[in-house]
Amino acid sequence: MADNVGTFLAKSTVRAADLEHRRKINFNIGKYDAVVPMGKAQFNDVDLVRRRAKNxxxxxxxxxxxxxxxxxxxxVRRGGNVIWAQDAEEALRAIGEICRRHRCKTLVKSKSMVTEEIHLNRFLEENGIESVETDLGEYIQQLDGEPPYHIVTPAMHKSKEDVARLFTEKLNTPPGLSPEELTLVARERLRAKYTEAEVGVTGANFIIADIGGVAVTENEGNARLSLSWPKVHIVVAGIEKVLPSIDDLALFWPLLATYGTGQKVTVYNSIISGPRQPGEMDGPEEMHVILLDNGRTNILADAKARESLYCIRCGACLNACPVYKNIGGHTYGTTYSGPIGSVITPHLSGLGEWKHLSHASSLCGNCTEVCAVKINLHELLLKNRYDATQEGHQGRAERMAWKMWRIASLNRWMMNSGSARIKNWVVSRLFKGWSAHRQELQFPAKTFNQQWRERRRTAEA
Ligand code: SF4
Known part of the structure; x- marks a missing residue:
């Protein structure tokens, strides 16, 4: 537990002082902020759309x-196969078995946070399977040996010059290539992989109950290639991704596009409802959908936290968060970063180990304000803090400090005794963590009783 907190604080301190990092993030988020209003303009009443989506x-x-x-x-009626996985281990075991059955040597993968959550790439590598990220941002991150930095924009913290340098270092390209040239390099290398791969893996933006379909939305066409070219398509999806009906996509696709990237609709939108059917020309021979719990039912069981499962992973709350903008995505040390990551990670991976994330917030409420489906994120952060206290996850020193604070602040005699200087000294020692990064707490020179007496005397005079 101390390790997670310690690492988080150490990395935050370094990142917050890194002006170059801040410049890149501000630049990229600035571009996002400029286009979101254009996406919103497609709705007559965007607030109503968000309320409907939440409903x-x-x-x-x-x-x-x-x-x-x-x-x-x-x-299943259309020939698909559903695998229920309680945790990451069960999901990986199922993927491993499918890969073994098909003698898979190469697997192509489109962007999916849930496969990050189960550490699929590491598992495949350990099993001698080459896993190729086909989303450009993910491809860049994979080349650099880094996890995604942001749930929508995996390489948001890299400038075009950084990417050009990375390609030169890892792929031997000439230095200083433009973004267009870099994209062509990636495209050429990836095309070959689609034809080699025995298995394609995607996530699911939505699981559609009434048609038994999976909806995938993307801008590069790489997911479409990953799921249709190889003989086997595996979908890994968190159980919360469900939508009741295909009709709901009319609401959710434009909403996700607007809040994710400021587009009206994302470029490629696919609905896959089974493997290739008799008489069809293309598509995989097998389709497996892994429905992953991995702690989601813990959230479902909590009537208040449940609404965090409404998240459609648009990333808007990350872009709006002053803490995220200062410390960046990797500092969190979790798959899901930013406000939504701080809300759900303690439920998915343990409150004791991840409760500190609930404090990585100014509680300004900006995350709640921008959330595409109106999740009360800042209140859920407060709830995590409350739960951590109720479950006794604070350290002994903190518990003692608050106990003494409570005794003193409920005792008028103690509040009135001693000078402000002594009280400042005592409180600063008591709450060392507070004053490490903030101005020390300052008691007023006169106690409340003294001020009250003086005010009454003035009023009566
Ligand atoms: S919590 Fe809301 S704003 Fe944040 S990623 Fe999810 S849907 Fe988007």
């Missing part, structure tokens, strides 16, 4: 068991 997700999550079974029945 659809509420309905879907309140009947999650039925929706998932409905999805399974419909997908």
């Amino acid at each position: 659809v997700k509420w309905k879907a999550l309140e009947t999650l068991d039925q929706r998932l079974e409905e999805f399974e029945a419909n997908l």
Whole structure:
């Protein structure tokens, strides 16, 4: 536990002082901020759209068991296979078995946070399978040996010059290539991989119950190639991704595009509802959908935290968060960063080890303000803090400090005794963590009683 907190604080301190990092992030988020209003302009009443979306997700999550079974029945009817995985280990075991059966040597993968969550690439590497990220941002990150920095824009912290240098170092390209040239290099290398790969893996933006389909939305066409070229398509999806009906996409696709990238609709939108059917010209011979729990039912069981499962991973709360903008995505040390990551990680991976993330917030409420589906993120951060205290996850020193604070502040005699200088000294020693990065707490020169007496005397005079 101390390690996670210590690493987080150490990395935050370094990142917050890194002006070059801040410049790149501000530049990229600035571009995002400039286009989001254009996406929003497509809605007559964007607030109503967000409320409706929240309502659809509420309905879907309140009947999650039925929706998932409905999805399974419909997908199986068209020849698909559904695998229920309680945790990462079960999901990886299932993927490993499918790969073994098909003697998979190369696997192509499109961008998917849930495969990051289960550490799929590491697992495949350990099993001698080459896993190729086909999304450009993910490809850059894979070349650099780094996890994604942001849930929508994996290489947001890199400038075009950084990417050109990386390509020169790893792929031997001439130095100083332009973004267009770099894209062509990646494209040429990736094309060959699609034709080699035995298996393609994608995530799912949405799982559609009434048609037994998986909706994937992307801008590069790489997911479409990853899922249609290889003989086997594996989808890894968190169980919360469910939408009741295909009709709901009319609401969710433009909403996700607007809040994710400022587009009206993302460029490529695919719905896959089974493997290749008789008489069809293309598509995989097998389609497997892994429905992953991995702690999500812990969140579902918590009536207040449940709404964090409505998240559509648009990334808007990350872009709006003053803490994220200062410390960056990698500092969190988690798959999901920013406000939504700080809300769900303690539920997915342990409150004791990750409760400090709930304090990585100014509680300004900007995350809640911008959330595409109106999740009360800042209140859920406060709830995590409360839960951590109730479950006794604070350190002994902190518990003692608050106990003494409570005794003193409820005792008028103690509040009135001693000079402000002595009280400042005592409190600063008591709450060392507070004053390490902030101005020391200052008691007023006169106590409340003294001020009150003086005010009454003035009033009576
Ligand atoms: S919590 Fe809301 S704003 Fe943040 S990624 Fe999820 S849907 Fe987007």
